[in-house]
Amino acid sequence: xxxxxxxxxxxxxxxxxxxxxxxxxxxxxxxxxxxxxxxxxxxxxxxxxxxxxxxxxxxxxxxxxxxxxxxxxxxxxxxxxxxxxxxxxxxxxxxxxxxxxxxxxxxxxxxxxxxxxxxxxxxxxxxxxxxxxxxxxxxxxxxxxxxxxxxxxxxxxxxxxxxxxxxxxxxxxxxxxxxxxxxxxxxxxxxxxxxxxxxxxxxxxxxxxxxxxxxxxxxxxxxxxxxxxxxxxxxxxxxxxxxxxxxxxxxxxxxxxxxxxxxxxxxxxxxxxxxxxxxxxxxxxxxxxxxxxxxxxxxxxxxxxx
Amino acid sequence: xxxxxxxxxxxxxxxxxxxxxxxxxxxxxxxxxxxxxxxxxxxxxxxxxxxxxxxxxxxxxxxxxxxxxxxxxxxxxxxxxxxxxxxxxxxxxxxxxxxxxxxxxxxxxxxxxxxxxxxxxxxxxxxxxxxxxxxxxxxxxxxxxxxxxxxxxxxxxxxxxxxxxxxxxxxxxxxxxxxxxxxxxxxxxxxxxxxxxxxxxxxxxxxxxxxxxxxxxxxxxxxxxxxxxxxxxxxxxxxxxxxxxxxxxxxxxxxxxxxxxxxxxxxxxxxxxxxxxxxxxxxxxxxxxxxxxxxxxxxxxxxxxx
Numbered sequence: 265x266x267x268x269x270x271x272x273x274x275x276x277x278x279x280x281x282x283x284x285x286x287x288x289x290x291x292x293x294x295x296x297x298x299x300x301x302x303x304x305x306x307x308x309x310x311x312x313x314x315x316x317x318x319x320x321x322x323x324x325x326x327x328x329x330x331x332x333x334x335x336x337x338x339x340x341x342x343x344x345x346x347x348x349x350x351x352x353x354x355x356x357x358x359x360x361x362x363x364x365x366x367x368x369x370x371x372x373x374x375x376x377x378x379x380x381x382x383x384x385x386x387x388x389x390x391x392x393x394x395x396x397x398x399x400x401x402x403x404x405x406x407x408x409x410x411x412x413x414x415x416x417x418x419x420x421x422x423x424x425x426x427x428x429x430x431x432x433x434x435x436x437x438x439x440x441x442x443x444x445x446x447x448x449x450x451x452x453x454x455x456x457x458x459x460x461x462x463x464x465x466x467x468x469x470x471x472x473x474x475x476x477x478x479x480x481x482x483x484x485x486x487x488x489x490x491x492x493x494x495x496x497x498x499x500x501x502x503x504x505x506x507x508x509x510x511x512x513x514x515x516x517x518x519x520x521x522x523x524x525x526x527x528x529x530x531x532x533x534x535x536x537x538x539x540x541x542x543x544x545x546x547x548x549x550x551x552x553x554x555x556x557x558x559x560x561x562x563x564x565x566x567x568x569x570x
Numbered sequence: 571x572x573x574x575x576x577x578x579x580x581x582x583x584x585x586x587x588x589x590x591x592x593x594x595x596x597x598x599x600x601x602x603x604x605x606x607x608x609x610x611x612x613x614x615x616x617x618x619x620x621x622x623x624x625x626x627x628x629x630x631x632x633x634x635x636x637x638x639x640x641x642x643x644x645x646x647x648x649x650x651x652x653x654x655x656x657x658x659x660x661x662x663x664x665x666x667x668x669x670x671x672x673x674x675x676x677x678x679x680x681x682x683x684x685x686x687x688x689x690x691x692x693x694x695x696x697x698x699x700x701x702x703x704x705x706x707x708x709x710x711x712x713x714x715x716x717x718x719x720x721x722x723x724x725x726x727x728x729x730x731x732x733x734x735x736x737x738x739x740x741x742x743x744x745x746x747x748x749x750x751x752x753x754x755x756x757x758x759x760x761x762x763x764x765x766x767x768x769x770x771x772x773x774x775x776x777x778x779x780x781x782x783x784x785x786x787x788x789x790x791x792x793x794x795x796x797x798x799x800x801x802x803x804x805x806x807x808x809x810x811x812x813x814x815x816x817x818x819x820x821x822x823x824x825x826x827x828x829x830x831x832x833x834x835x836x837x838x839x840x841x842x843x844x845x846x847x848x849x850x851x852x853x854x855x856x857x858x859x860x861x862x863x864x865x866x867x868x869x870x871x872x873x874x875x876x
Contacts, residue, residue: 304740363688382669397703398727405720414711421704426697434610
């Protein structure tokens with residue numbers, strides 16, 4: 265398998281890696297979002313507000329890291345990287361609405377509907393989702409392969425729609441205040457969060473021409489990584505402070521959400537996340553040194569404090 | 571230009587044409603929507619509820635008619651036809667929400683959020699939009715032409731997003747209770763309604779291999795048809811009864827919406843719609859007899875009572 269003599273993982277500078285990729289993503293987002301001045305400006309301001317409020321840019325960085333892990337480069341996948349961030353952002357805007365989680369703050373800033381009103385917030389989410397698919401199609405078309413393009417759109421749509429994020433969100437809402445099984449809890453986390461994280465890694469690898477065994481590795485890695493991410497999120501909601509998180513801490517317990525710590529306890533949750541991170545790294549073995557950034561991102565996902 | 575000796579327009583049986591195409595669309599929608607039994611059932615029931623409540627199936631029938639007008643057939647464009655109906659349905663579900671138009675009835679039935687609650691209604695709309703893009707990608711990929719597929723997705727995304735339907739809806743909401751210019755009124759109607767109707771005709775013709783002059787004809791026809799459709803809608807809201815319309819009549823005036831009759835008066839609005847229908851038909855001239863169904867649909871759009 266691929267064993268390019270690149271920087272060994274031990275010396276890998278994740279901070280620098282994330283900073284450079286993040287800057288590329290932020291520039292591309294500014295370029296690809298409709299200008300504030302074009303009609304209707306209120307809609308475009310609302311779209312930009314929530315995208316700019318963005319946190320870690322984890323999903324677009326995973327798209328790029330997925331491409332690099334199979335020998336591709338960031339420029340090849342930039343529209344898709346931005347599209348995944350737009351899909352993530354649309355889901356946060358809709359989740360924060362009064363009819364859903366009713367959140368006033370997100371990443372330390374007022375939520376979209378608190379600034380622009382509910383109607384514009386709903387429509388800004390709709391517009392971001394729509395723009396995301398346009399960008400993915402434009403990006404995928406550059407490969408010149410219609411079946412790759414169709415696989416790409418299908419993979420993202422499945423991860424974002426009723427078989428993925430939206431499906432998970434529905435079960436999450438319907439589980440509030442109820443005692444759910446361990447299976448339902450895993451269903452929520454796998455669909456609500458892990459699906460889009462998995463699709464981000466896979467989309468990057470797919471566009472960059474990954475082989476089917478490389479894509480299989482990405483899928484296994486992405487799934488484990490995505491589930492670990494959500495478990496750590498659940499843990500941080502218990503342990504973190506509102507200041508650190510930039511959103512109301514303790515909100516899960518207050519809303520009687522189905523979470524890992526509530527079901528399995530904090531210690532078992534942490535242990536499960538650690539196992540998943542290890543599984544994610546094992547899945548990357550065939551990719552060799554090219555997957556170093558993904559390994560470092562996996563450790564970051566476990567160790568992060570917000 | 572194409573002058574196939576098909577049924578002459580005078581003898582064309584629109585009722586039969588619409589019934590057969592509508593039956594094909596309804597069957598395909600049943601097949602393409604996620605099953606009620608698959609998790610999460612509440613989401614799938616909500617998606618099916620509003621799609622099944624569907625009225626005229628105008629947009630999918632225009633996709634089919636667009637394909638046929640360039641020598642294609644319904645089977646070639648069925649996923650895209652269904653996708654356009656899903657996009658239309660998602661927009662109605664979101665438009666009806668309390669934060670938007672706050673409608674309790676649509677097509678004589680309770681609106682989605684009145685039956686399933688606001689959270690599920692928002693998510694059912696999101697899921698329909700997501701599924702629509704997956705279906706369009708699958709359909710477009712069968713043409714084997716990545717640039718056609720990318721044009722197709724781009725055209726639909728532009729018609730549905732901030733440069734189209736969502737943009738129009740934003741300006742519509744922001745214009746409530748205000749005196750708007752004739753230009754703003756046209757902006758709202760062209761974006762909120764005409765864009766998706768134009769894209770339906772064009773998408774069908776594009777997948778079925780229409781030439782660039784045929785696609786140009788479809789674009790001009792669809793734009794005129796779409797604007798006429800919305801003007802007639804405005805007129806029906808003034809003249810129709812709630813029973814005939816299946817939704818609350820007089821709602822536009824009550825909500826102080828920007829409408830053609832409110833701005834130009836009923837008679838001038840009717841005259842403008844007539845001129846647009848004629849323009850739509852003139853645009854179809856190069857397509858000959860194959861465009862007979864679109865011509866008949868144009869007359870129907872003008873003459874309809876609901």
